[in-house]
Amino acid sequence: xxxxxxxAIGALTLxxxxxxVYVRLFEGxxxxxxxxxxxxxxxxxxxxxxxxxxxxxxxxxxFDYLFNVPQFKGTGKTMLWAALVTLPAGLASIGxxxxxxxxxxxxxxxxxxxxxxxxxxWGYTLFLILIVISLYLAFKAPEKAAMKAVMWIGxxxxxxxxxxxxxxxxxxxxxxxxxxxxFPVQFPVFAxxxxxxxxxxxxxxxxxxMDKTQRSNLLWLLAIISIATSAAKLYFVVADFTQSLYGGxxxxxxxxxxxxxxxxxxxxxxxxIVLGLLIPVIVxxxxxxxxxxxxxxxxxxFLLIGYAAGRLLIVVxxxxxxxxxxxxxxxxxxxxxxxxxxxxxxxxxxxAVIGFSILAILIGMDRIVRFKEVKK
Amino acid sequence: xxxxxxxxxxxxxxxxxxxAPVAEGLQVSAAxxxxxLVKEDVLVRMERELKHALEKPASERRWVMVIDLRRxxxxxxxxxxxxxxxxxxxxxxxRPVMTEEVGTYPNVTMKFLPRxxxxxxxxxxxxxxxxxxxxxxxxxxxxxxxxxxxxCRACMAACPYGARTFDFGYHYTEGLPVFDGAVIGGKTAAxxxxxxxxxxxxxxxxxxxxxxxxxxxxxxxxxxxxxxGVLPACTTTCIGRATYFGDANDPDSLVTELINKPNVIRxxxxxxxxxxxxxxx
Ligand code: SF4
Ligand code: SF4
Numbered sequence: 001x002x003x004x005x006x007x008a009i010g011a012l013t014l015x016x017x018x019x020x021v022y023v024r025l026f027e028g029x030x031x032x033x034x035x036x037x038x039x040x041x042x043x044x045x046x047x048x049x050x051x052x053x054x055x056x057x058x059x060x061x062x063f064d065y066l067f068n069v070p071q072f073k074g075t076g077k078t079m080l081w082a083a084l085v086t087l088p089a090g091l092a093s094i095g096x097x098x099x100x101x102x103x104x105x106x107x108x109x110x111x112x113x114x115x116x117x118x119x120x121x122w123g124y125t126l127f128l129i130l131i132v133i134s135l136y137l138a139f140k141a142p143e144k145a146a147m148k149a150v151m152w153i154g155x156x157x158x159x160x161x162x163x164x165x166x167x168x169x170x171x172x173x174x175x176x177x178x179x180x181x182x183f184p185v186q187f188p189v190f191a192x193x194x195x196x197x198x199x200x201x202x203x204x205x206x207x208x209x210m211d212k213t214q215r216s217n218l219l220w221l222l223a224i225i226s227i228a229t230s231a232a233k234l235y236f237v238v239a240d241f242t243q244s245l246y247g248g249x250x251x252x253x254x255x256x257x258x259x260x261x262x263x264x265x266x267x268x269x270x271x272x273i274v275l276g277l278l279i280p281v282i283v284x285x286x287x288x289x290x291x292x293x294x295x296x297x298x299x300x301x302f303l304l305i306g307y308a309a310g311r312l313l314i315v316v317x318x319x320x321x322x323x324x325x326x327x328x329x330x331x332x333x334x335x336x337x338x339x340x341x342x343x344x345x346x347x348x349x350x351x352a353v354i355g356f357s358i359l360a361i362l363i364g365m366d367r368i369v370r371f372k373e374v375k376k
Numbered sequence: 377x378x379x380x381x382x383x384x385x386x387x388x389x390x391x392x393x394x395x396a397p398v399a400e401g402l403q404v405s406a407a408x409x410x411x412x413l414v415k416e417d418v419l420v421r422m423e424r425e426l427k428h429a430l431e432k433p434a435s436e437r438r439w440v441m442v443i444d445l446r447r448x449x450x451x452x453x454x455x456x457x458x459x460x461x462x463x464x465x466x467x468x469x470x471r472p473v474m475t476e477e478v479g480t481y482p483n484v485t486m487k488f489l490p491r492x493x494x495x496x497x498x499x500x501x502x503x504x505x506x507x508x509x510x511x512x513x514x515x516x517x518x519x520x521x522x523x524x525x526x527x528c529r530a531c532m533a534a535c536p537y538g539a540r541t542f543d544f545g546y547h548y549t550e551g552l553p554v555f556d557g558a559v560i561g562g563k564t565a566a567x568x569x570x571x572x573x574x575x576x577x578x579x580x581x582x583x584x585x586x587x588x589x590x591x592x593x594x595x596x597x598x599x600x601x602x603x604x605g606v607l608p609a610c611t612t613t614c615i616g617r618a619t620y621f622g623d624a625n626d627p628d629s630l631v632t633e634l635i636n637k638p639n640v641i642r643x644x645x646x647x648x649x650x651x652x653x654x655x656x657x
Contacts, residue, residue, distance in 0.1 A: 028545050028584035036467065036541035039532045099527015099542065099590030106507040106526060114503040117530050121506065173647060174500065174536030323538030324491055324643075330472035331455060335544050 002205045002297070003362065010358030017352020020345045024096055033343040034097075035335025037328060038319045042342040043097045045312040046350050048165055049194065050090030050357070051124065052187060052311075053304075055162040056195020057083040058131060062155045065138070065147060071218040074210070075203065076142075077369040080135045082198060085360040087128055089353045096349050116168050123161045130154040162191035169318060177244070177255035177318040186236050193229035194307045196222050200300025204293040206365055216291035223290035226303055230281050233310070251321035258317045263339065267309050276306010316340055419612060421630055422622050427605045429623035434514045438625040439597055441611075442634045443490055444656040447618035450475055450488035454610035454619060461598060461609035463572035465581070466546040470539075470595035471610055490619065492610065493518060493539040493595035494643065494651030501531040501540065510592070516652070519575065519596050522587040531592055536644050537651075545581070545589040576600045597621070624652075 023031055034041035057079045063069045064076030095101050108125075111118045134154055137147040163184040169175070170183030180186075200222050203215060210218075241260070244252035259268050280299040284290045290299075320338055322328060328338045342350075429437050450473055458464065458471045474489040499518050502511050509524035510531050532540045549569050552562030572579045574588075575596070581589055598608035606612075611621045622631035634640070635654045642651045 026584075028590070030544050030546070030584075035544075036532070037538065039529045039542070097528070099529075099592075100525065100585075100587070101527075103507070103524075103526045106524065110507050110524075112503075112506055112508040115506040115530065116504065117506040117528060169533075171504075172500075172533050174534065174644075319533075323536055324474055324489070326474035326476055326489075327472060327491075327538050330474045330491075331469040333467040333469070334546055335467045335542065336469070 002294070006205070006358060007362055010355050010362065012355070013351045014355025014359060017348050017350070017355050020348025020350075021096075021352050023345050024349055029099065030334075031343055031345040033340055033346060035337060035340075037322065037336060037338045038316060038340035040097070040315050040319070041340055042312065042346045042350055043093045045315045046308065046353060047090045047094035047097075048187075048315065049308045049311040050086045050093060050353070051165060052090075052162055052191040052307075053194045053198055054083040054087035054090060054127075054131075055158040055188070056191040056193065057086065057198060058127075058134075058154055058158040058195075059192050060195045060199055061134070062151055065134075065142065065151045066155060069221075071214060071221045073214065075199070075207075075218070077135065077138045078202060078207070078365060079195070079199065080131060080138055081364040081369045082202065082361055084128075084131050084135060085357050085364065086198075087124065087131065089357045089360075091124060092356075093350065093353050116164065116171055120161065120164050120168060123157065123164055127154070127157050127161050130157060158191070159188045162188040169314065172318075174323065175318045176249060176251045177321070178314070180240060182236070186233075189229055189232050189236075190307065190310070193226065193233060194304060196225040196229065197300045197303030197307060200226065200303070201297045202300075202361070202365070204295070204297030204300060206362070208293075215293070219291050219293070219296045220287060223284035223287075223296065223299075226284055226299075227281050230277050230303070234277060254321040255317040258320045259313055262320075263341070264313060264316065268313055271309040272306050272313060275302050276309060277303075280306070418617055418620065418630060419607065422607055422611070422620060423605070425622050425626060425629045426602065426607060429626060429629075430602075430605055432623075432625075436625060437515050437623045438652070439495070439515060439517060439602070440622065440624040440631050440635065440652045440654060441492060441495075441597065441608075442620040442631050442640075442654045442656060444616075444618045444620070444634075445487070445489065446656065447616040448473070448488045448490060448614075449616045449618075450486060451615055453613045453615055454490055457609040457613035458595070461601075462574050463569055463579075464593070465543060465569075466548055468541045468543055468593050470541075470593070489655075490610070491537060491539065491643075492597070492653060494537055494649065494653045495595075495597060497650035497652060498648055500534040500536060500647070500649060504530040504534045506530065510594075513599075515599075517597050517599060518594070519599070520588075520592055520594060522575075522579070522591045525587070525591040527590045527592065529592060536647050536649060540592050540594045543581075543588045543591055543593050545584050547581075573600050576603065 060072070061076040061079035061083065063072040064074065095104065098104065107118055107121045113119065130150060130153060134150050137144070137150060141147055166183035166187035169178040170180055173179050200219065203210065203218055203222065207215065241256050244256045258264060280302045283295060283299050289295045322338055328336060452473050455469065455471050455473055459469070462470065464470065471490055471492045474491060476487045478485055478487055495517050497516065499512070502518060506528060507524055507526055509521045509526070510518060513519050529542060532542065547566065547569060549562055549566040552565060554563045555561035570580050579588055580586065601608060607621050611619045620631050620634060622629040624632050624635060626632060634656060639657055640654050641657055642654055
């Protein structure tokens with residue numbers, strides 16, 4: 001039943017998304033709401049979210065193939081598949097954000113290696129190749145040394161690309177809200193947290209063939225990981241915000257206030273904190289509920305929504321303080337605002353990316369990486 | 377009796393110092409005689425120095441801009457001149473003038489801050505570009521290669537001065553009525569709007585995707601004018617004579633004279649960007 005509903009949701013979101021993709025490709029970026037002052041919006045946030053999810057999924061696959069955690073036995077292939085789907089989905093999201101996406105080849109053939117973006121593009125390409133090789137070996141020779149070697153390299157690369165995303169924002173010294181030394185450290189934690197959220201959904205909702213005891217043990221372990229990473233994330237947020245508020249530097253105050261009581265207050269308090277953190281943590285802390293497949297899956301979904309909102313609240317507030325005070329009022333015109341709400345077209349493109357991910361993960365789980373086969 | 381003679385004859389002692397240079401056809405300014413600007417209009421001097429600088433190899437020039445905030449009247453003429461010169465579309469601006477109201481009524485006043493690209497010597501915007509589409513040219517000016525730029529906007533995120541805007545493909549002439557065969561109307565205006573000589577090249581900006589649409593754009597000190605010995609459009613248009621431009625490697629140039637004084641600041645210097653735009657305060 002849940003699977004059918006998920007397929008339907010995947011198909012509907014993809015269908016709605018195709019309109020946005022068409023508009024973006026053929027009519028350009030005018031109907032997006034990001035502009036010259038709020039430079040990066042929903043698509044960049046979704047890229048951070050999905051690429052982080054891919055890194056997290058890979059790290060959790062390593063729990064099966066590298067660390068041999070008994071609860072994770074047999075789930076590695078599914079998580080590798082999830083990584084193989086979410087990484088290209090994230091890259092598609094950022095690709096849509098490029099003014100000239102047809103020139104992306106230049107990053108490979110005419111790269112500038114002082115650019116962190118170049119390093120990220122190359123890093124993600126390497127990561128994608130490693131995911132493909134890992135998945136291939138998972139089918140062909142999961143016990144061989146080659147698999148272990150590839151998984152080790154992939155594990156390290158996953159941490160690096162996840163951290164690199166943090167640097168991509170944090171490296172901008174002019175944007176105080178991003179320029180936090182711990183950003184590259186925080187992002188791998190976000191990655192593993194979102195990987196656990198996704199796995200709660202996949203195991204809770206779509207892996208009924210798993211041995212009952214293993215399944216409930218795994219769900220409980222994932223619940224503990226989720227609670228621990230949620231606590232760590234909350235600590236990061238509280239530390240960042242109190243330090244900013246206490247320090248009182250104008251740009252930081254503008255950004256933090258934008259999150260706490262500005263136009264994004266509901267996204268923060270309602271979506272990121274209550275829906276995406278408090279509810280799942282409280283529910284998952286009850287072993288009985290956490291071991292219930294439906295509940296665990298639902299909490300996984302809430303966690304993921306919270307993480308996605310969290311990415312948006314990292315990307316946008318870093319840009320709300322004008323680089324030159326009075327800039328937006330000095331010259332007016334389209335896309336010269338310092339406010340941002342994603343447009344319908346932007347939501348539509350994101351919907352396509354999410355719809356694709358849902359369908360691809362489900363189809364893959366049904367046809368390619370069937371759990372039953374793994375058990376044999 | 378000529379106008380000059382008339383002025384000389386009737387001007388009082390007090391005014392004599394002011395009108396005399398006008399009478400001699402030399403000076404528009406009312407600055408005191410000790411001021412070095414008295415000898416010659418600053419524009420004439422800067423243009424002469426510009427030509428002199430162009431005789432040197434490009435790498436030996438150090439273009440700087442100096443903006444005298446005490447003289448800026450906040451008229452936005454430079455902003456508009458720049459838009460006209462570079463045919464900037466809606467939403468693209470290279471040199472906005474920020475206005476700040478200070479004080480409480482009745483003790484209020486306005487402050488103005490024109491902001492071109494700072495042409496930072498240590499520019500945060502260039503190393504972040506994944507395809508080297510934005511870089512220092514041989515004269516040290518930060519340029520954007522529209523054919524190379526992938527439109528990722530990393531440079532915009534990195535610029536501490538908000539000096540870059542993105543070309544989303546708008547046109548001022550969009551939707552104007554067309555009068556066929558006439559030299560007025562949307563078509564003629566559109567043709568004019570589409571002739572840009574930025575970077576010494578024609579940019580038609582047709583359709584929705586043709587560069588510089590989808591690219592980042594920024595002030596380049598009017599390179600295409602400098603090359604021909606003409607000062608940047610903002611400099612020649614400034615009605616307050618508040619913007620100066622020239623070669624800071626020339627010890628005798630006006631800009632060198634100005635930036636060597638102590639009442640000069642640069643914006644956000646603490647970021648280590650080494651801007652080439654100086655403000656007299
Ligand atoms: S002002 Fe901004 S765009 Fe201009 S050189 Fe400096 S960092 Fe680059
Ligand atoms: S937007 Fe263009 S110029 Fe700016 S960093 Fe990206 S590719 Fe380079």
